[in-house]
Amino acid sequence: MAFPLLALAASALVAGCGEIKADFSHDDDPTxxxxxxxxxxxxxxxxxxxxxxxxxxxxxxxxxxxxxTTATVSSPSxxxxxxxxxxxxxIVDVAVSTDHGFGVAEDAFTYNPxxxxxxxxxxxxRAAGGTNVTITGRGFQDLDAGVPTITIGGAPATNVQIVNDTTVTATTAAAAPNSVAFTPLEISLRNANGERVIPEVFTLTAQGLxxxxxxxxxWINPATKAFVQISQLPRPIGACALSPNGQLFARSRAPGTGQHELVTFDPFARTVTSVGTLLEAGINHSMGSMVFVGNGLFGIDGSSNPTKKLFSIDQTTGALTAIGAPLNLGRHASIAAKDGGTVFHVFTTNATLNSISTTTGAIVGGPALTGGGLNRRxxxxxxxxxxxxxxxxxxxxxxxxxxxxTGVMTDVVTIPATINSLCKTPPSF
Structure with missing residues (x-):
């Protein structure tokens, strides 16, 4: 049998760093x-x-x-x-052991990196998949690497394309059923030369608040009550509003001047971009809340009586146009889209759910709110x-x-922060 010879060959190779010290060769040894x-x-x-x-x-x-573990003789050669x-x-040696002897080829095989x-x-x-990603590194093409298999959080990517030895592109698949949104996931890339895993580098979004x-x-999932802080922006914002084309608007203070201005923000890029100062006839207003009704952006003044107004906001300049007369409302009220010409309005969560016309500014009272905090705005x-x-x-x-x-309020979730605005996630999530 070949096993004694195999053990002897293996130990000789290890002891001699690839050089067999003893000569046990025969005429019928394999070559x-x-x-x-x-x-x-x-x-x-x-x-x-x-x-x-x-x-x-x-x-x-x-x-x-x-x-x-497996070796099969296909023919005598x-x-x-x-x-x-x-x-x-x-670079390593390779030995063959048969019933008749053994043969060695020195430096015959190379293990690729x-x-x-x-x-x-x-x-x-996106948790739904379809995000095009670019992976950079090395060893993606050279040394007969072949087309890699890429998994993100356990879900195989599709449309894998090798650009060159240092770049691969792919499209993410739908998230695995047990994936949790905004929880860092590992990436695995395997090709003919092996597998490399990097942990906690990619996160998946999900729709929500x-x-x-x-x-x-x-980010908040109202159905599961899960929440995750997904971003720390470079400056404070408030009154977030989602546009029909998926852009996030907000109100902030301009660096240097401190004036209230209209901004856009990107929670993933962690950017806040100025659009323009919130001005009505030269007067700077703070928006306590903003909302899109159709394609139009509206905001309610964050100041106290008697100057609080409902405004139409120019999305390109921040210019304000007052709608109707000043409103007899408290400071920092909130609005949300109700229909094509009306917004919901809430001052405190133990007051009433009102409606305001976006064409006349007229207020219509609604049901009393119950179930919220006492005198909480x-x-x-x-x-x-x-x-x-x-x-x-x-x-x-x-x-x-x-x-x-009915105005009945039902608790959804509590997060460890003072919330100053609420909006829905963009379609890109």
Whole structure:
């Protein structure tokens, strides 16, 4: 049998760093002429063909002192074996043991280095899939790497394309069923030369609510009550509003001047971009709440009586146009879209659910609100589908659903922050 010879060959190779010290050769010993391919991944598993002579009977193959788990004699001049794992970058000896002896080919096989993954862009993708990503690193093309398999959070990516040895592009698949939104996931890239995993580099979005608390932005899943702080912006914002084309608007103070201005913000890029100063006839106004009704942006003044007004806001300049007379309303009230010409209005969460016309500014009283905090200002309001949500100006911040007919408020979730605005997530989530 070949096993004593195999053990002797393996120990000799290890002890001699690839050089067999004793000569046990015979005329009928196997001879190794070549290996195809002569290099492969360090994880092993590739099928390698040895050509030579004297291959018969019970055969074993040893690569750098490690026995192959499978080896089959195809003919007296050919053996096919499964490559065992090895050390990446090493050039190693290969030995063959048969019933009649053994043969060694020195420096006959090279274990290729595994691929290296350095970065992925963007680092956030939709849970529904379809996000195009670019992965950078090395070892993606050279050394017969082949087309890689990429998984993100356990879900295989599609449309994998090798750009060059340092760049691969792919499209994310739908999230695995057990994936949690905004929880960092690992990326795995496997090609013919092995696998590389980098942990906690990619997150998945999901639809829901966005709540702002000065510079912090929270994502909230009303159905599960899960929430995650997803961003820390460079300056405080409030009165967030989602446009029909998916852009997020807000109110902020201009650096240097401190004037109230209309801005856009991107929670993932962590940017706040100035649009223009919120001016009505030269007077700077703070918006306590803003909302899109159709394609028009509206805001309610954040100041106290008697100057509080409902405004139409120019989305390109921040210019304000007052709608109707000043409103006899409290400071920092909230509004949300009701229909094509009306907004909901809430001052405190134990007051009433009112309506305001976006054409005349006329107020129509509604049902009394019950179930919220006593004298807590409604500091954020939005509608998702047919559900009206309102948040309280409190710390921690409570979010409720509001029955639009009865005014009954039902607690949804409480987050550890003082909420100053509430809006729905963009379609890009």
């Amino acid at each position: 190794i002429t070549a290996l195809s391919p002569a290099r492969g991944g360090a994880d092993g598993g590739a099928m390698i063909t040895i050509t030579g002579s004297g291959f018969s009977g019970d055969v074993q193959v040893v690569v750098d002192g490690i026995a192959a 050919e053996i096919v074996f499964e490559l065992p794992p090895g050390t990446e970058g090493h 595994r691929p290296v993954v350095l970065d992925i862009s963007p680092k956030v993708g 966005l709540a702002t608390s000065r510079q912090q932005v929270y 409604g500091h954020g309001m939005t509608v998702i589908g047919s559900t009206l949500y309102v948040s309280e100006d409190s710390s921690p911040g409570a979010i409720y659903t509001v029955d639009q007919v």
